[in-house]
Amino acid sequence: MAQTLTGRVWREQPQRYRMIANKDTETGEIYFPPRLVAPGNLDATFEEVQLSGSGKVVTFTIIRVAPTPYADLAPYALAVVETEDGVRLTCQLTDLDVDDVKIGMPVQFEFRKLYDDNEASVIYYGYKAVQV
Amino acid sequence: MSVGIVGWGCKLPRNRIKLETIAEVWGADAPSYKKGLLLYEKSVPGPDEDVITLSVIAARRALMRAGIDPEKIGALYIGSESHPYAVKPSGTTVAEAIGAGHDTHCADFEFACKAGSQAMYVAHSLVKAGEMDYAVGIGADTSQGAPGDALEYSASAGAAAFIMGKDKVVATVDFTHSWMSDTPDFWRREYEHYPQHAGRFTGEPAFFRTTMGCANALLEKSGMKPEDFDYCVFHQPNGKFPQRAAKMLGFDVTGDGFKTGWLTPWLGNTYSGASPIGLSAILDVAKPGDKIFMVSYGSGAGSDGFIFTVTDEITALQDKAPHTRPQLDEDKHYLSYGQYAKFRHKILRNS
Numbered sequence: 001m002a003q004t005l006t007g008r009v010w011r012e013q014p015q016r017y018r019m020i021a022n023k024d025t026e027t028g029e030i031y032f033p034p035r036l037v038a039p040g041n042l043d044a045t046f047e048e049v050q051l052s053g054s055g056k057v058v059t060f061t062i063i064r065v066a067p068t069p070y071a072d073l074a075p076y077a078l079a080v081v082e083t084e085d086g087v088r089l090t091c092q093l094t095d096l097d098v099d100d101v102k103i104g105m106p107v108q109f110e111f112r113k114l115y116d117d118n119e120a121s122v123i124y125y126g127y128k129a130v131q132v
Numbered sequence: 133m134s135v136g137i138v139g140w141g142c143k144l145p146r147n148r149i150k151l152e153t154i155a156e157v158w159g160a161d162a163p164s165y166k167k168g169l170l171l172y173e174k175s176v177p178g179p180d181e182d183v184i185t186l187s188v189i190a191a192r193r194a195l196m197r198a199g200i201d202p203e204k205i206g207a208l209y210i211g212s213e214s215h216p217y218a219v220k221p222s223g224t225t226v227a228e229a230i231g232a233g234h235d236t237h238c239a240d241f242e243f244a245c246k247a248g249s250q251a252m253y254v255a256h257s258l259v260k261a262g263e264m265d266y267a268v269g270i271g272a273d274t275s276q277g278a279p280g281d282a283l284e285y286s287a288s289a290g291a292a293a294f295i296m297g298k299d300k301v302v303a304t305v306d307f308t309h310s311w312m313s314d315t316p317d318f319w320r321r322e323y324e325h326y327p328q329h330a331g332r333f334t335g336e337p338a339f340f341r342t343t344m345g346c347a348n349a350l351l352e353k354s355g356m357k358p359e360d361f362d363y364c365v366f367h368q369p370n371g372k373f374p375q376r377a378a379k380m381l382g383f384d385v386t387g388d389g390f391k392t393g394w395l396t397p398w399l400g401n402t403y404s405g406a407s408p409i410g411l412s413a414i415l416d417v418a419k420p421g422d423k424i425f426m427v428s429y430g431s432g433a434g435s436d437g438f439i440f441t442v443t444d445e446i447t448a449l450q451d452k453a454p455h456t457r458p459q460l461d462e463d464k465h466y467l468s469y470g471q472y473a474k475f476r477h478k479i480l481r482n483s
Binding site: 013017018072073094095110111112113114123125128 | 146178179180181182184185188189192216217225228229231465474
């Protein structure tokens with residue numbers, strides 16, 4: 001796997017670490033990850049909002065043959081989670097038996113190690129979801 | 133002005149391994165280990181958990197209780213023996229993740245198992261000195277124990293975070309004391325995966341001499357006696373040592389005053405997190421007016437001692453974040469030795 005660009009991950013820290021999203025000040029639409037322009041409105045202005053710490057599983061898949069950085073985690077569930085703010089995002093589910101994952105299951109987000117490129121690389125952190 | 137804890141939080145991993153599961157692999161006699169060390173099972177960090185993730189969750193829970201703006205945090209210290217990086221602070225990631233501002237003094241501490249209490253000690257001292265309104269001290273570890281070594285039966289994982297402040301204090305820090313000597317009972321050299329220890333030497337001249345030295349000085353300084361306290365908590369490398377130290381000092385070890393913060397038999401030794409997590413479990417249930425006696429221990433060797441008085445503010449905050457004891461008793465996931473060895477990177481692989 002290619003080396004992760006440390007600078008890119010550093011720029012994404014607010015969204016990865018604290019789930020900071022952008023809210024269109026006119027329409028109230030929340031974008032996550034944050035956008036620089038709104039669809040169809042190049043002049044939109046935004047304010048930062050922190051997403052709710054919980055949500056529910058909209059859909060999921062079980063990864064049994066994982067890409068290299070996640071190989072030790074297999075089998076794991078990758079889910080689309082809808083937060084209480086109505087934002088949908090993709091994340092891993094952790095600390096559960098994959099056979100217990102259900103659509104509609106309430107979850108909350110926890111800070112976890114996402115991956116590293118190798119034992120000498122920077123460690124990348126962010127959010128995963130755990131069962132409530 | 134009273135300075136003390138304004139918020140506390142704890143995070144324990146969900147995974148456990150039973151002492152019998154480890155003993156079976158090495159042909160050891162599980163009943164004699166259980167009886168000799170009072171250890172039954174221990175926590176194990178998941179593959180996506182480390183000192184940084186445990187500290188972030190513990191600190192967020194402390195913020196849930198304190199209800200303060202994280203931008204007002206002036207310092208953040210993490211004490212650990214298992215910082216994920218040899219060079220790069222754990223604290224900056226934790227500070228960024230909890231939303232502390234950039235104008236923050238941040239440092240990672242190391243002093244074997246008392247690194248967490250010294251983070252608390254320095255955080256408290258800075259607020260008391262008037263340097264800042266709030267400072268965070270965290271004790272966290274994903275402890276190392278070599279395969280087959282006695283430490284493998286105890287080395288576990290967990291974190292506790294304490295926000296020190298002077299407004300709405302839930303437990304005032306009334307007295308502190310530190311005691312240290314150059315006692316090489318346990319160490320880990322650069323590039324070594326696992327610590328070494330001096331066997332039985334870790335007991336009498338190391339743990340007990342240091343713990344008693346600090347505890348007796350703290351009692352003398354405060355003019356208080358063991359019977360004046362509602363709770364006591366000590367460093368707990370196994371179940372037996374803290375029980376014996378408490379008895380030697382004259383504390384009653386049969387009731388909740390000792391047992392509430394005595395978690396090692398079911399949690400294992402969380403190294404820098406051990407006495408801080410015990411304190412967290414006590415604060416979860418303490419009542420206004422309660423007096424708490426705490427003495428940590430770190431090999432090498434030193435102890436930090438604190439005397440706390442719980443205030444009226446605590447009652448409203450206790451249920452604002454997950455308690456410590458339910459994290460220990462509920463939703464446990466037991467691992468096989470193979471899973472444990474994989475999670476703890478004890479299996480040699482081509483990479």
